[in-house]
Amino acid sequence: MYSKIIGAGFYVPDNMVKNEFFESFLDTNDEWISSRTGIKSRFFSKGENTSDLGTKAAEMALDESGLKADELDMIVFATMTPDMYMPSTACIVKKNIGAEKAFAFDIGAACSGFMYALTVASQFIENGSVRNALVIGGEVMSKALDFSDRSTAVLFGDGAGAVVLAASQEPGIIKSYLGAKDDSKLSLVLEALPVENPFVEKAEGSTNKLAMEGREVFKFSTQVVGQAIDEVLKDTGYGYEDVKMIIPHQANYRLIDYAIGKNKNLQDKFYLNVDRYGNTSAGSVAIALSEVRQKGLLKPGDLIILLGFGGGFTWGSLLIKI
Amino acid sequence: MEEKIKEILAEELSVDIGEINLETNLKDDLNADSIDMMQVIDVLEQEFDVEVDTSELANIQTVGDILKYIESRK
Numbered sequence: 001m002y003s004k005i006i007g008a009g010f011y012v013p014d015n016m017v018k019n020e021f022f023e024s025f026l027d028t029n030d031e032w033i034s035s036r037t038g039i040k041s042r043f044f045s046k047g048e049n050t051s052d053l054g055t056k057a058a059e060m061a062l063d064e065s066g067l068k069a070d071e072l073d074m075i076v077f078a079t080m081t082p083d084m085y086m087p088s089t090a091c092i093v094k095k096n097i098g099a100e101k102a103f104a105f106d107i108g109a110a111c112s113g114f115m116y117a118l119t120v121a122s123q124f125i126e127n128g129s130v131r132n133a134l135v136i137g138g139e140v141m142s143k144a145l146d147f148s149d150r151s152t153a154v155l156f157g158d159g160a161g162a163v164v165l166a167a168s169q170e171p172g173i174i175k176s177y178l179g180a181k182d183d184s185k186l187s188l189v190l191e192a193l194p195v196e197n198p199f200v201e202k203a204e205g206s207t208n209k210l211a212m213e214g215r216e217v218f219k220f221s222t223q224v225v226g227q228a229i230d231e232v233l234k235d236t237g238y239g240y241e242d243v244k245m246i247i248p249h250q251a252n253y254r255l256i257d258y259a260i261g262k263n264k265n266l267q268d269k270f271y272l273n274v275d276r277y278g279n280t281s282a283g284s285v286a287i288a289l290s291e292v293r294q295k296g297l298l299k300p301g302d303l304i305i306l307l308g309f310g311g312g313f314t315w316g317s318l319l320i321k322i
Numbered sequence: 323m324e325e326k327i328k329e330i331l332a333e334e335l336s337v338d339i340g341e342i343n344l345e346t347n348l349k350d351d352l353n354a355d356s357i358d359m360m361q362v363i364d365v366l367e368q369e370f371d372v373e374v375d376t377s378e379l380a381n382i383q384t385v386g387d388i389l390k391y392i393e394s395r396k
Contacts, residue, residue: 036357215376218360254357258364 003125003133003165004172005320007067009060010290011053012043012159012277019154026150033154034275038253042157042278044142049083051092053160054138057286058097061134064293065164069097072164073130075104076121078113078137078282080190080311081144082106093136102134110188111249111310112178113137113282118163118306118318119176125167136162137282144190146209155252156210157278161286171321174238174303177231178316179224187216188311218255224309225259228317229266232305236319240265243319244302245292249309250274250284271297281310298322323370327388330369334362344386366392 018041019030034040045053054077062069077090084092090104109116114137121133138160147153165172190210194203225248233239246269248256253274260266273288280287285306292298302322309315324344332339335352348354354362363374366388372395374382382388 036355213376214356215360215363215379218357219364222364252357254361258357258361 001126001128002168002171002173003122004168004170005163005322006166007061007063007065007164008162008286008290008293009057009062009064010159010161010287011056011060012157012287013045013048013053015044015046016041017044022150022154025147026153028150028154036254037155038272038274039155039278040275043159045140045158048140050079050081050138050140050160051083051089051096053140053158053283054089054093054136054162055096057138057160057162057290058093058134058136061162061164061290062097065166067132067164067166069099070101072099072102072132072134074121074124074133075099075102076107076117076133076135077104078107078109078117078135079139080108080110080113080281081139081141090136099134109282109310109314109316110312111251111279111281111284112308112312112314112316114161114286115176115306115308115316115318116178116314118165118173119178119316121165122173122176125165131167133165134162135165136160137284137286139281139283141210141279141281144208144210146207146211151214152210152212155279157280159277159280159283159287161283161288161290163286163289174319174321175232175236176316176318177228178314179228180312180314183216183311183313185213185216187213188313190311220313221251221255221309222259224313224315225256225307228307228309228315229305232317232319238303238319242303243269243305245269245271245298246305246307247271247285247288247292248307250277250288251279251310323392324389326369327366327385327392330365331362331385334358334365342385344384344389346385347383348385349383370396372396
């Protein structure tokens with residue numbers, strides 16, 4: 001049994017924020033941001049939380065799939081900016097869309113989260129445990145940003161993407177490859193609750209805001225992009241020439257450009273939309289996948305690679321037949 | 323080694339190799355921004371099999387600084 005994508009959807013808040021927005025309170029400008037990142041705008045929530053974005057993306061994906069919410073067996077939500085620790089974002093979406101029989105849980109693998117979630121859901125389908133799964137990647141990154149830090153505040157955006165996976169006799173997800181390694185210098189961090197209880201005084205220095213040490217992240221990311229492509233193709237019988245499109249995590253145009261620069265055979269295959277959405281973490285690959293389907297850039301039988309990398313460090317790639 | 327460093331800088335920063343000498347400042351003279359710097363250092367690390375600690379980056383401003391840094395770690 002295989003798992004196949006039968007619908008995709010995405011949603012971003014109705015509040016496009018251009019680079020100029022940051023000029024009034026940060027020492028930065030449009031030229032600085034766009035020349036270093038390729039980002040020109042992003043969307044920021046005006047109150048909608050991660051489950052709200054995920055619910056709208058899920059509704060669009062369900063609509064395209066032709067399935068009803070109560071036909072879903074499973075919901076997996078990849079996020080590092082959940083509405084709450086409990087209930088999970090997946091459980092809130094389950095309630096919102098009326099997926100009565102689905103079990104639901106969140107996965108945390110930062111910007112690789114959608115790749116991890118797709119892999120987990122596809123395993124349930126391939127081993128025959130479930131027939132239909134909803135997989136969502138989404139974030140409200142703006143609530144985790146330190147708006148006094150120009151090195152991170154300008155990079156991220158809010159948004160969610162979703163796919164419906166169904167059991168199929170035909171291959172859909174052909175192979176997935178996941179990895180993780182120690183971010184020993186803690187170069188990509190978003191802290192959770194500090195330990196504070198009757199035995200521990202209030203912790204100092206806890207911010208609950210995202211912090212990044214750019215160079216370590218650059219080094220890791222540029223190494224892993226090529227590796228994740230090669231590993232997901234290995235032993236499949238497919239090569240670079242068979243791949244129609246590669247949808248990478250939309251981190252930074254310059255970073256991706258450098259990472260693929262050495263491999264001219266792949267350069268034209270990358271789909272990038274970081275200029276319009278910024279880095280939406282677990283949302284990014286899911287949003288881009290839905291966008292390319294909506295634009296009609298893929299046809300049945302096309303081979304694509306989804307590729308994520310980020311905090312942890314984590315990475316993941318999937319080889320998929322549309 | 324000096325020639326190789328110049329070649330890498332010329333390639334990565336798209337500048338004429340004739341513009342580069344030991345006093346050339348990467349940011350001021352070659353317009354390297356922070357992403358360019360990460361890229362250049364990454365290529366240098368691979369070429370010369372050295373690891374440049376992030377905390378040292380601020381001390382690397384000229385071509386001569388690069389040469390000195392790599393030689394001190396060889």
